[in-house]
Amino acid sequence: MTIPDKMKAFVLTGHGDMDKLVYHTDWPVPVAGKGEVLIKVNACGLNNTDVNTRTAWYSKGVSENTTGGAFDSADDDDATWGGAPITFPRIQGADVCGTVVAGPDSLMGRRVLIETWMRDWNDPLNMAKTGYFGSECDGGFAEYVKIDQRNVHAIDSTLSDAELATFATSWVTAENMLNRANVTDGDIVLIPGASGGVGSALIQLANRRGATTIAMASRSKHDAVAGFEPDAILERAPDNLKKGLRQVIGRDTVSVVADVVGGDYWPQLIDVLDRGGRYTCAGAIAGPMVELDLRTFYLRDLTFTGATIVPPGLFADLVGYIERGEVKSALAATYPLERLHDAQRVFIDKKHTGNIVVTMT
């Protein structure tokens, strides 16, 4: 096939409001270098990373407990997930399902997923040398992307391109959280924010390990969340979480909290952990600043693990789960690329359950 010179792309021009995301129809198609693969994007999922980077939510100078609108006080030197400045213009979008159009014969024409963590392959475990696809390089809100061949995973699946574009960030993040917390079949896992991409993945991946799962979500989403088959569902923020737990599992503590929410409710999440319990976190959509009682923390021998950079190998595990049908996609809605603004507004509103994806066709 012929590869054009120009493509459709949504380009982030700076930190700010939605108007910083600018649609182009004549953006240069990237050229794959040595060891790289050029992929025609079929679908690309949305993630909090896109919004957080645009609004500079990651910046140390920002402590508002909201997503969006915080960029006025942002320090641009510390505005990405990794604490480094971002280079503009930048095409965001990490969760790509596409077709290889230039690269090694073994991959040509294959449907592929992109492992989103870009490593220094001479030093792959060095977290300081790890970048994120769509943040430290251009991502998938465009018709074409290029990426190191070692990040490209061919996949055999009956799922659609849009369904396959729901996994890369949120599912890998969720599986990494469960690894960081050593979740096994003896655990009771409480999952705040269960209706989101990571939350719905946490339910399924913890169930896959045989753990007991308790989802927390707004009442309006309980039917949708039930589709991910948690063992129990609670409201988003019960007045008395211990009482709520007693009602659904007959005890008022859990062994693990797997959180992407944070916010004012956070101390209640910590307070229901068993002695020796584990808290793992990969986000703070309700606000990053939380109040910790060190007495609860040390006297109960708790373990807290942050979960961002995912070790090599985990993405391949996930591809296996998908190919064997052990997990199911939680596709909430698709939008054409041109309507990324609308897609992101719906995404930020958090009224949906599961993942939102833009498609290129």
Add this chain to the structure above:
Amino acid sequence: MTIPDKMKAFVLTGHGDMDKLVYHTDWPVPVAGKGEVLIKVNACGLNNTDVNTRTAWYSKGVSENTTGGAFDSADDDDATWGGAPITFPRIQGADVCGTVVAGPDSLMGRRVLIETWMRDWNDPLNMAKTGYFGSECDGGFAEYVKIDQRNVHAIDSTLSDAELATFATSWVTAENMLNRANVTDGDIVLIPGASGGVGSALIQLANRRGATTIAMASRSKHDAVAGFEPDAILERAPDNLKKGLRQVIGRDTVSVVADVVGGDYWPQLIDVLDRGGRYTCAGAIAGPMVELDLRTFYLRDLTFTGATIVPPGLFADLVGYIERGEVKSALAATYPLERLHDAQRVFIDKKHTGNIVVTMT
């Protein structure tokens, strides 16, 4: 030898100020039951646990960032380290060095240390069934104590009784913290509160593992802290911790923070952790309520570990370190038992460096 019926003892009569610690000269000597050992106490070290339990600092209802005086608002149902109510009268004091006067032949007449964690020996790893010597049962601020034989460790050492009474709580706690944080010879360990019992133990035990140690302490204590041989010493709370670190180790981050301080300065401690860094905590002498930025926590893949209940086996390791001379006691002062009030006032003032011990002779 003849065991008397009555003994000298300091008895805690309730939560409150120092007047709740009442000296008796005719308190009943405990009677060792089956499987128990009776020990004549030679010396008993002071710990924050004594003060925190008396003042009900552990109580959830208390959030003042001070030690002492908080008991007015305490909830007595949650007033011990383990979250359970304490029974009065209670003899406190955990760090006993004594001589066995009743028990099995193998221990009779031996100088011994007491392992302070009391376990259900049918279920020794169950944290919910673990008690603390001098908290859930009577301890060593008295002439005699009884304890399960499995908690009694004979020791061969040239150290004095008072020196040997500095180890049981703070050193075991410190070693447990280093285990929880997986400290090895590649680590740089920052130690706030380095002048205290746990802090000075952390320096020596981290050095023993080959780690680089940076002690933080008030300037007036730097000479004394230098005696524990940290690789560098900083002030208690430098205005700019990163700058302070650069000056002494040529870099502005560390891999491990081993903390018993907490308080308002806490966010700065977390902010100097490397990506993938570890924070371990066994106390919060400057205040338990701290502000955590979940972004720092999860985006840097940090691991936080609380360290209270110590696994079986660690105490025996410590006895080995002492017997082989691998660690040295940090005895700051001794007081006769009758002057426990004075000893505890000095202890609370925190102007000393190392451990304070009461002796029975």
